Amino acid sequence: MNPTLDRKLLELLVCPVSQKPLRYDSERQELISDAASLAFPIREGIPVMIVEEARKL
Numbered sequence: 001m002n003p004t005l006d007r008k009l010l011e012l013l014v015c016p017v018s019q020k021p022l023r024y025d026s027e028r029q030e031l032i033s034d035a036a037s038l039a040f041p042i043r044e045g046i047p048v049m050i051v052e053e054a055r056k057l
Helices: 007-012
Strands: 024-026 028-032 038-043
Touching: none
Parallel strands: none
Antiparallel strands: 024 028, 028 038
């Protein structure tokens, strides 16, 4: 079972590269930046907003 991301937290977070809103992918446990074409991982319920840790889309 995947933990869900707090909606309030998601509303506050933006992409560190583009400064645009992020989209939550609950299946992959990632925050997607469509503007920067990056996917930031969520580990143990904590978003990892480090560009070097992001997966390129």
